[in-house]
Amino acid sequence: MIGPRYYFGVYHWRRRLRSIGVDAISIVVAAVVGARTQCRGRRFVAAAIATVAAVRTGRTLRRLGAPPPWSLERAKYDALASRLPFDRSDRVLDVGCGTGRSLVGLAPHVPDGVVVLGLDVFDDRIILGNGPRLARRNAARAGLAVEPIAADAATLPLETDSIDIATACRVFHDLPAESAAAALSELRRVCAPDATLGILELPLVSDGVEGDPDPEAYWSDRVxxxxxxxxxxxxxxxSGRPEPYVVIVARPAADP
Incomplete structure:
Protein backbone atom coordinates (compact mmCIF):
# COMPACT_ATOMS: atom_id res chain seq x y z
CA MET A 1 0.00 0.00 0.00
CA ILE A 2 1.36 3.41 -0.99
CA GLY A 3 1.09 6.09 1.69
CA PRO A 4 0.46 9.80 1.20
CA ARG A 5 2.84 11.57 -1.14
CA TYR A 6 4.46 14.61 0.38
CA TYR A 7 6.63 17.31 -1.12
CA PHE A 8 8.60 19.42 1.35
CA GLY A 9 10.64 21.46 -1.10
CA VAL A 10 14.32 21.75 -2.03
CA TYR A 11 16.56 23.37 0.58
CA HIS A 12 19.08 26.12 -0.29
CA TRP A 13 18.08 25.83 -3.93
CA ARG A 14 19.16 29.30 -5.05
CA ARG A 15 22.67 29.05 -3.65
CA ARG A 16 23.16 25.55 -5.01
CA LEU A 17 21.81 26.34 -8.47
CA ARG A 18 24.06 29.40 -8.56
CA SER A 19 27.00 27.16 -7.71
CA ILE A 20 26.03 24.73 -10.47
CA GLY A 21 25.81 27.62 -12.93
CA VAL A 22 29.28 28.88 -12.02
CA ASP A 23 30.76 25.41 -12.37
CA ALA A 24 29.00 24.87 -15.70
CA ILE A 25 30.55 28.07 -17.04
CA SER A 26 33.95 26.92 -15.77
CA ILE A 27 33.56 23.61 -17.60
CA VAL A 28 32.56 25.31 -20.88
CA VAL A 29 35.38 27.87 -20.69
CA ALA A 30 37.93 25.17 -19.85
CA ALA A 31 36.70 23.03 -22.76
CA VAL A 32 36.98 25.94 -25.21
CA VAL A 33 40.46 26.90 -23.99
CA GLY A 34 41.62 23.30 -24.12
CA ALA A 35 40.30 22.85 -27.67
CA ARG A 36 41.88 26.03 -29.00
CA THR A 37 45.35 25.78 -27.50
CA GLN A 38 48.23 23.67 -28.69
CA CYS A 39 50.10 24.09 -25.42
CA ARG A 40 50.15 20.82 -23.49
CA GLY A 41 50.44 22.65 -20.17
CA ARG A 42 47.39 24.80 -20.85
CA ARG A 43 45.42 21.76 -21.90
CA PHE A 44 46.34 20.04 -18.67
CA VAL A 45 45.27 23.07 -16.60
CA ALA A 46 42.01 23.36 -18.56
CA ALA A 47 41.29 19.66 -18.05
CA ALA A 48 42.02 19.93 -14.33
CA ILE A 49 39.69 22.93 -13.97
CA ALA A 50 36.92 21.12 -15.84
CA THR A 51 37.37 18.00 -13.73
CA VAL A 52 37.22 19.90 -10.44
CA ALA A 53 34.13 21.81 -11.61
CA ALA A 54 32.43 18.58 -12.72
CA VAL A 55 33.11 16.90 -9.38
CA ARG A 56 31.80 19.97 -7.56
CA THR A 57 28.68 19.98 -9.74
CA GLY A 58 27.97 16.34 -8.92
CA ARG A 59 28.36 17.01 -5.21
CA THR A 60 26.04 20.03 -5.38
CA LEU A 61 23.42 18.06 -7.32
CA ARG A 62 23.43 15.43 -4.58
CA ARG A 63 23.02 18.15 -1.96
CA LEU A 64 19.96 19.49 -3.76
CA GLY A 65 18.20 16.38 -2.53
CA ALA A 66 19.47 16.59 1.05
CA PRO A 67 17.15 16.16 2.77
CA PRO A 68 15.05 14.48 0.07
CA PRO A 69 11.95 16.61 -0.63
CA TRP A 70 9.65 13.71 0.26
CA SER A 71 11.40 12.33 3.37
CA LEU A 72 10.12 12.81 6.91
CA GLU A 73 12.29 10.97 9.46
CA ARG A 74 9.21 10.41 11.59
CA ALA A 75 11.05 9.01 14.63
CA LYS A 76 12.31 12.42 15.74
CA TYR A 77 8.81 13.92 15.65
CA ASP A 78 7.36 10.91 17.45
CA ALA A 79 9.97 11.34 20.17
CA LEU A 80 8.92 14.94 20.74
CA ALA A 81 5.16 14.51 20.27
CA SER A 82 4.96 11.54 22.65
CA ARG A 83 6.07 13.90 25.43
CA LEU A 84 3.40 16.54 24.74
CA PRO A 85 -0.20 16.48 26.11
CA PHE A 86 -2.08 16.88 22.84
CA ASP A 87 -5.08 15.06 24.29
CA ARG A 88 -5.56 17.88 26.81
CA SER A 89 -5.08 20.77 24.41
CA ASP A 90 -7.36 22.97 22.31
CA ARG A 91 -4.88 25.16 20.39
CA VAL A 92 -1.48 24.12 19.08
CA LEU A 93 1.13 26.39 17.50
CA ASP A 94 3.97 25.02 15.37
CA VAL A 95 6.61 27.72 14.89
CA GLY A 96 8.70 27.52 11.72
CA CYS A 97 6.42 24.97 10.05
CA GLY A 98 7.81 25.80 6.59
CA THR A 99 6.40 23.48 3.95
CA GLY A 100 4.80 21.29 6.60
CA ARG A 101 7.40 18.65 7.44
CA SER A 102 7.00 19.14 11.20
CA LEU A 103 3.21 19.35 10.87
CA VAL A 104 3.14 15.99 9.10
CA GLY A 105 5.45 14.56 11.75
CA LEU A 106 3.24 15.71 14.61
CA ALA A 107 -0.08 14.88 12.88
CA PRO A 108 -0.56 11.30 14.18
CA HIS A 109 -0.45 12.59 17.76
CA VAL A 110 -2.98 15.41 17.37
CA PRO A 111 -6.61 14.44 18.13
CA ASP A 112 -9.51 15.60 15.97
CA GLY A 113 -10.94 18.97 16.96
CA VAL A 114 -7.65 20.54 18.02
CA VAL A 115 -6.96 23.88 16.34
CA VAL A 116 -3.48 23.78 14.78
CA LEU A 117 -1.66 26.94 13.68
CA GLY A 118 1.38 26.68 11.43
CA LEU A 119 3.54 29.80 11.61
CA ASP A 120 6.39 30.68 9.26
CA VAL A 121 7.76 33.61 7.30
CA PHE A 122 7.31 31.33 4.25
CA ASP A 123 10.47 32.54 2.54
CA ASP A 124 10.91 30.59 -0.69
CA ARG A 125 14.45 31.93 -1.17
CA ILE A 126 15.64 29.17 1.20
CA ILE A 127 13.18 26.37 0.41
CA LEU A 128 11.78 26.05 -3.10
CA GLY A 129 7.99 26.19 -2.90
CA ASN A 130 7.87 27.35 0.73
CA GLY A 131 4.41 28.83 1.22
CA PRO A 132 1.14 28.48 3.16
CA ARG A 133 -0.51 26.46 0.39
CA LEU A 134 2.15 23.74 0.45
CA ALA A 135 2.13 23.59 4.26
CA ARG A 136 -1.64 23.21 4.28
CA ARG A 137 -1.58 20.57 1.54
CA ASN A 138 1.07 18.39 3.19
CA ALA A 139 -0.67 18.60 6.55
CA ALA A 140 -4.02 17.72 4.99
CA ARG A 141 -2.50 14.62 3.38
CA ALA A 142 -1.44 13.57 6.88
CA GLY A 143 -5.01 14.10 8.12
CA LEU A 144 -4.32 17.39 9.89
CA ALA A 145 -6.27 20.60 9.27
CA VAL A 146 -3.88 23.53 9.67
CA GLU A 147 -4.33 27.29 9.64
CA PRO A 148 -1.10 28.75 8.21
CA ILE A 149 0.03 32.13 9.55
CA ALA A 150 2.66 34.14 7.68
CA ALA A 151 4.58 36.00 10.39
CA ASP A 152 7.88 36.32 12.24
CA ALA A 153 8.31 34.20 15.37
CA ALA A 154 9.76 37.25 17.16
CA THR A 155 6.44 39.12 16.77
CA LEU A 156 3.68 36.55 17.04
CA PRO A 157 0.26 37.87 15.91
CA LEU A 158 -1.48 35.94 18.69
CA GLU A 159 -3.17 36.86 21.93
CA THR A 160 -1.43 36.43 25.26
CA ASP A 161 -2.10 33.09 27.03
CA SER A 162 -3.87 31.71 23.95
CA ILE A 163 -1.82 28.59 23.13
CA ASP A 164 -1.88 25.21 24.91
CA ILE A 165 1.07 23.58 23.11
CA ALA A 166 3.82 25.32 21.17
CA THR A 167 6.39 23.40 19.14
CA ALA A 168 9.56 24.48 17.35
CA CYS A 169 11.35 21.82 15.33
CA ARG A 170 14.83 22.64 14.03
CA VAL A 171 14.07 26.34 14.00
CA PHE A 172 16.07 28.31 16.54
CA HIS A 173 19.58 27.31 15.45
CA ASP A 174 18.90 28.98 12.08
CA LEU A 175 18.15 32.31 13.77
CA PRO A 176 20.62 34.89 15.06
CA ALA A 177 20.94 34.65 18.84
CA GLU A 178 18.88 37.80 19.46
CA SER A 179 16.07 36.60 17.19
CA ALA A 180 15.99 33.18 18.88
CA ALA A 181 15.74 34.86 22.28
CA ALA A 182 12.94 37.14 21.05
CA ALA A 183 11.03 34.19 19.61
CA LEU A 184 11.25 32.25 22.87
CA SER A 185 10.06 35.31 24.80
CA GLU A 186 7.10 35.63 22.43
CA LEU A 187 6.27 31.97 22.94
CA ARG A 188 6.26 32.57 26.68
CA ARG A 189 3.78 35.41 26.16
CA VAL A 190 1.31 33.45 24.01
CA CYS A 191 1.51 30.23 26.04
CA ALA A 192 -1.24 29.72 28.60
CA PRO A 193 -0.10 29.30 32.23
CA ASP A 194 -0.49 25.51 31.98
CA ALA A 195 0.82 25.24 28.41
CA THR A 196 3.67 23.04 27.18
CA LEU A 197 6.59 24.03 24.98
CA GLY A 198 8.28 21.34 22.90
CA ILE A 199 11.58 21.95 21.14
CA LEU A 200 13.43 19.65 18.75
CA GLU A 201 16.86 20.99 17.87
CA LEU A 202 20.06 19.95 16.18
CA PRO A 203 23.19 19.98 18.38
CA LEU A 204 23.93 23.51 17.15
CA VAL A 205 23.52 27.00 18.56
CA SER A 206 22.34 30.27 17.02
CA ASP A 207 24.59 32.42 14.87
CA GLY A 208 26.61 35.10 16.59
CA VAL A 209 27.43 33.06 19.71
CA GLU A 210 31.06 33.20 20.74
CA GLY A 211 33.01 30.12 21.76
CA ASP A 212 31.83 26.53 21.44
CA PRO A 213 29.01 26.10 23.97
CA ASP A 214 27.42 22.76 24.79
CA PRO A 215 24.10 22.67 22.84
CA GLU A 216 22.06 21.16 25.67
CA ALA A 217 23.30 23.74 28.15
CA TYR A 218 22.95 26.57 25.64
CA TRP A 219 19.35 25.82 24.68
CA SER A 220 18.26 25.04 28.23
CA ASP A 221 19.67 28.41 29.35
CA ARG A 222 17.79 30.21 26.56
CA VAL A 223 14.53 28.48 27.50
CA SER A 239 20.07 5.11 13.93
CA GLY A 240 21.60 6.16 10.65
CA ARG A 241 22.18 9.76 11.76
CA PRO A 242 25.68 11.00 12.63
CA GLU A 243 24.25 13.79 14.77
CA PRO A 244 21.73 13.47 17.62
CA TYR A 245 18.85 15.82 18.36
CA VAL A 246 18.19 17.83 21.49
CA VAL A 247 14.66 17.42 22.89
CA ILE A 248 13.34 19.95 25.40
CA VAL A 249 9.92 19.97 27.04
CA ALA A 250 9.12 22.96 29.22
CA ARG A 251 6.26 24.81 30.91
CA PRO A 252 5.80 28.50 31.68
CA ALA A 253 7.37 29.36 35.01
CA ALA A 254 5.10 30.81 37.64
CA ASP A 255 5.26 34.59 37.80
CA PRO A 256 7.29 35.80 40.81
Missing amino acids: LEAGFEIETLERLEL
Whole structure:
Protein backbone atom coordinates (compact mmCIF):
# COMPACT_ATOMS: atom_id res chain seq x y z
CA MET A 1 0.00 0.00 0.00
CA ILE A 2 1.36 3.41 -0.99
CA GLY A 3 1.09 6.09 1.69
CA PRO A 4 0.46 9.80 1.20
CA ARG A 5 2.84 11.57 -1.14
CA TYR A 6 4.46 14.61 0.38
CA TYR A 7 6.63 17.31 -1.12
CA PHE A 8 8.60 19.42 1.35
CA GLY A 9 10.64 21.46 -1.10
CA VAL A 10 14.32 21.75 -2.03
CA TYR A 11 16.56 23.37 0.58
CA HIS A 12 19.08 26.12 -0.29
CA TRP A 13 18.08 25.83 -3.93
CA ARG A 14 19.16 29.30 -5.05
CA ARG A 15 22.67 29.05 -3.65
CA ARG A 16 23.16 25.55 -5.01
CA LEU A 17 21.81 26.34 -8.47
CA ARG A 18 24.06 29.40 -8.56
CA SER A 19 27.00 27.16 -7.71
CA ILE A 20 26.03 24.73 -10.47
CA GLY A 21 25.81 27.62 -12.93
CA VAL A 22 29.28 28.88 -12.02
CA ASP A 23 30.76 25.41 -12.37
CA ALA A 24 29.00 24.87 -15.70
CA ILE A 25 30.55 28.07 -17.04
CA SER A 26 33.95 26.92 -15.77
CA ILE A 27 33.56 23.61 -17.60
CA VAL A 28 32.56 25.31 -20.88
CA VAL A 29 35.38 27.87 -20.69
CA ALA A 30 37.93 25.17 -19.85
CA ALA A 31 36.70 23.03 -22.76
CA VAL A 32 36.98 25.94 -25.21
CA VAL A 33 40.46 26.90 -23.99
CA GLY A 34 41.62 23.30 -24.12
CA ALA A 35 40.30 22.85 -27.67
CA ARG A 36 41.88 26.03 -29.00
CA THR A 37 45.35 25.78 -27.50
CA GLN A 38 48.23 23.67 -28.69
CA CYS A 39 50.10 24.09 -25.42
CA ARG A 40 50.15 20.82 -23.49
CA GLY A 41 50.44 22.65 -20.17
CA ARG A 42 47.39 24.80 -20.85
CA ARG A 43 45.42 21.76 -21.90
CA PHE A 44 46.34 20.04 -18.67
CA VAL A 45 45.27 23.07 -16.60
CA ALA A 46 42.01 23.36 -18.56
CA ALA A 47 41.29 19.66 -18.05
CA ALA A 48 42.02 19.93 -14.33
CA ILE A 49 39.69 22.93 -13.97
CA ALA A 50 36.92 21.12 -15.84
CA THR A 51 37.37 18.00 -13.73
CA VAL A 52 37.22 19.90 -10.44
CA ALA A 53 34.13 21.81 -11.61
CA ALA A 54 32.43 18.58 -12.72
CA VAL A 55 33.11 16.90 -9.38
CA ARG A 56 31.80 19.97 -7.56
CA THR A 57 28.68 19.98 -9.74
CA GLY A 58 27.97 16.34 -8.92
CA ARG A 59 28.36 17.01 -5.21
CA THR A 60 26.04 20.03 -5.38
CA LEU A 61 23.42 18.06 -7.32
CA ARG A 62 23.43 15.43 -4.58
CA ARG A 63 23.02 18.15 -1.96
CA LEU A 64 19.96 19.49 -3.76
CA GLY A 65 18.20 16.38 -2.53
CA ALA A 66 19.47 16.59 1.05
CA PRO A 67 17.15 16.16 2.77
CA PRO A 68 15.05 14.48 0.07
CA PRO A 69 11.95 16.61 -0.63
CA TRP A 70 9.65 13.71 0.26
CA SER A 71 11.40 12.33 3.37
CA LEU A 72 10.12 12.81 6.91
CA GLU A 73 12.29 10.97 9.46
CA ARG A 74 9.21 10.41 11.59
CA ALA A 75 11.05 9.01 14.63
CA LYS A 76 12.31 12.42 15.74
CA TYR A 77 8.81 13.92 15.65
CA ASP A 78 7.36 10.91 17.45
CA ALA A 79 9.97 11.34 20.17
CA LEU A 80 8.92 14.94 20.74
CA ALA A 81 5.16 14.51 20.27
CA SER A 82 4.96 11.54 22.65
CA ARG A 83 6.07 13.90 25.43
CA LEU A 84 3.40 16.54 24.74
CA PRO A 85 -0.20 16.48 26.11
CA PHE A 86 -2.08 16.88 22.84
CA ASP A 87 -5.08 15.06 24.29
CA ARG A 88 -5.56 17.88 26.81
CA SER A 89 -5.08 20.77 24.41
CA ASP A 90 -7.36 22.97 22.31
CA ARG A 91 -4.88 25.16 20.39
CA VAL A 92 -1.48 24.12 19.08
CA LEU A 93 1.13 26.39 17.50
CA ASP A 94 3.97 25.02 15.37
CA VAL A 95 6.61 27.72 14.89
CA GLY A 96 8.70 27.52 11.72
CA CYS A 97 6.42 24.97 10.05
CA GLY A 98 7.81 25.80 6.59
CA THR A 99 6.40 23.48 3.95
CA GLY A 100 4.80 21.29 6.60
CA ARG A 101 7.40 18.65 7.44
CA SER A 102 7.00 19.14 11.20
CA LEU A 103 3.21 19.35 10.87
CA VAL A 104 3.14 15.99 9.10
CA GLY A 105 5.45 14.56 11.75
CA LEU A 106 3.24 15.71 14.61
CA ALA A 107 -0.08 14.88 12.88
CA PRO A 108 -0.56 11.30 14.18
CA HIS A 109 -0.45 12.59 17.76
CA VAL A 110 -2.98 15.41 17.37
CA PRO A 111 -6.61 14.44 18.13
CA ASP A 112 -9.51 15.60 15.97
CA GLY A 113 -10.94 18.97 16.96
CA VAL A 114 -7.65 20.54 18.02
CA VAL A 115 -6.96 23.88 16.34
CA VAL A 116 -3.48 23.78 14.78
CA LEU A 117 -1.66 26.94 13.68
CA GLY A 118 1.38 26.68 11.43
CA LEU A 119 3.54 29.80 11.61
CA ASP A 120 6.39 30.68 9.26
CA VAL A 121 7.76 33.61 7.30
CA PHE A 122 7.31 31.33 4.25
CA ASP A 123 10.47 32.54 2.54
CA ASP A 124 10.91 30.59 -0.69
CA ARG A 125 14.45 31.93 -1.17
CA ILE A 126 15.64 29.17 1.20
CA ILE A 127 13.18 26.37 0.41
CA LEU A 128 11.78 26.05 -3.10
CA GLY A 129 7.99 26.19 -2.90
CA ASN A 130 7.87 27.35 0.73
CA GLY A 131 4.41 28.83 1.22
CA PRO A 132 1.14 28.48 3.16
CA ARG A 133 -0.51 26.46 0.39
CA LEU A 134 2.15 23.74 0.45
CA ALA A 135 2.13 23.59 4.26
CA ARG A 136 -1.64 23.21 4.28
CA ARG A 137 -1.58 20.57 1.54
CA ASN A 138 1.07 18.39 3.19
CA ALA A 139 -0.67 18.60 6.55
CA ALA A 140 -4.02 17.72 4.99
CA ARG A 141 -2.50 14.62 3.38
CA ALA A 142 -1.44 13.57 6.88
CA GLY A 143 -5.01 14.10 8.12
CA LEU A 144 -4.32 17.39 9.89
CA ALA A 145 -6.27 20.60 9.27
CA VAL A 146 -3.88 23.53 9.67
CA GLU A 147 -4.33 27.29 9.64
CA PRO A 148 -1.10 28.75 8.21
CA ILE A 149 0.03 32.13 9.55
CA ALA A 150 2.66 34.14 7.68
CA ALA A 151 4.58 36.00 10.39
CA ASP A 152 7.88 36.32 12.24
CA ALA A 153 8.31 34.20 15.37
CA ALA A 154 9.76 37.25 17.16
CA THR A 155 6.44 39.12 16.77
CA LEU A 156 3.68 36.55 17.04
CA PRO A 157 0.26 37.87 15.91
CA LEU A 158 -1.48 35.94 18.69
CA GLU A 159 -3.17 36.86 21.93
CA THR A 160 -1.43 36.43 25.26
CA ASP A 161 -2.10 33.09 27.03
CA SER A 162 -3.87 31.71 23.95
CA ILE A 163 -1.82 28.59 23.13
CA ASP A 164 -1.88 25.21 24.91
CA ILE A 165 1.07 23.58 23.11
CA ALA A 166 3.82 25.32 21.17
CA THR A 167 6.39 23.40 19.14
CA ALA A 168 9.56 24.48 17.35
CA CYS A 169 11.35 21.82 15.33
CA ARG A 170 14.83 22.64 14.03
CA VAL A 171 14.07 26.34 14.00
CA PHE A 172 16.07 28.31 16.54
CA HIS A 173 19.58 27.31 15.45
CA ASP A 174 18.90 28.98 12.08
CA LEU A 175 18.15 32.31 13.77
CA PRO A 176 20.62 34.89 15.06
CA ALA A 177 20.94 34.65 18.84
CA GLU A 178 18.88 37.80 19.46
CA SER A 179 16.07 36.60 17.19
CA ALA A 180 15.99 33.18 18.88
CA ALA A 181 15.74 34.86 22.28
CA ALA A 182 12.94 37.14 21.05
CA ALA A 183 11.03 34.19 19.61
CA LEU A 184 11.25 32.25 22.87
CA SER A 185 10.06 35.31 24.80
CA GLU A 186 7.10 35.63 22.43
CA LEU A 187 6.27 31.97 22.94
CA ARG A 188 6.26 32.57 26.68
CA ARG A 189 3.78 35.41 26.16
CA VAL A 190 1.31 33.45 24.01
CA CYS A 191 1.51 30.23 26.04
CA ALA A 192 -1.24 29.72 28.60
CA PRO A 193 -0.10 29.30 32.23
CA ASP A 194 -0.49 25.51 31.98
CA ALA A 195 0.82 25.24 28.41
CA THR A 196 3.67 23.04 27.18
CA LEU A 197 6.59 24.03 24.98
CA GLY A 198 8.28 21.34 22.90
CA ILE A 199 11.58 21.95 21.14
CA LEU A 200 13.43 19.65 18.75
CA GLU A 201 16.86 20.99 17.87
CA LEU A 202 20.06 19.95 16.18
CA PRO A 203 23.19 19.98 18.38
CA LEU A 204 23.93 23.51 17.15
CA VAL A 205 23.52 27.00 18.56
CA SER A 206 22.34 30.27 17.02
CA ASP A 207 24.59 32.42 14.87
CA GLY A 208 26.61 35.10 16.59
CA VAL A 209 27.43 33.06 19.71
CA GLU A 210 31.06 33.20 20.74
CA GLY A 211 33.01 30.12 21.76
CA ASP A 212 31.83 26.53 21.44
CA PRO A 213 29.01 26.10 23.97
CA ASP A 214 27.42 22.76 24.79
CA PRO A 215 24.10 22.67 22.84
CA GLU A 216 22.06 21.16 25.67
CA ALA A 217 23.30 23.74 28.15
CA TYR A 218 22.95 26.57 25.64
CA TRP A 219 19.35 25.82 24.68
CA SER A 220 18.26 25.04 28.23
CA ASP A 221 19.67 28.41 29.35
CA ARG A 222 17.79 30.21 26.56
CA VAL A 223 14.53 28.48 27.50
CA LEU A 224 14.98 29.31 31.18
CA GLU A 225 15.81 32.93 30.39
CA ALA A 226 12.59 33.22 28.39
CA GLY A 227 10.56 32.32 31.48
CA PHE A 228 10.03 28.58 31.19
CA GLU A 229 10.72 25.69 33.56
CA ILE A 230 12.29 22.65 31.92
CA GLU A 231 10.61 19.29 32.46
CA THR A 232 12.63 17.20 30.02
CA LEU A 233 16.04 17.74 28.45
CA GLU A 234 17.61 14.85 26.60
CA ARG A 235 19.75 13.91 23.64
CA LEU A 236 17.94 11.84 21.03
CA GLU A 237 20.09 9.34 19.15
CA LEU A 238 18.61 7.96 15.92
CA SER A 239 20.07 5.11 13.93
CA GLY A 240 21.60 6.16 10.65
CA ARG A 241 22.18 9.76 11.76
CA PRO A 242 25.68 11.00 12.63
CA GLU A 243 24.25 13.79 14.77
CA PRO A 244 21.73 13.47 17.62
CA TYR A 245 18.85 15.82 18.36
CA VAL A 246 18.19 17.83 21.49
CA VAL A 247 14.66 17.42 22.89
CA ILE A 248 13.34 19.95 25.40
CA VAL A 249 9.92 19.97 27.04
CA ALA A 250 9.12 22.96 29.22
CA ARG A 251 6.26 24.81 30.91
CA PRO A 252 5.80 28.50 31.68
CA ALA A 253 7.37 29.36 35.01
CA ALA A 254 5.10 30.81 37.64
CA ASP A 255 5.26 34.59 37.80
CA PRO A 256 7.29 35.80 40.81
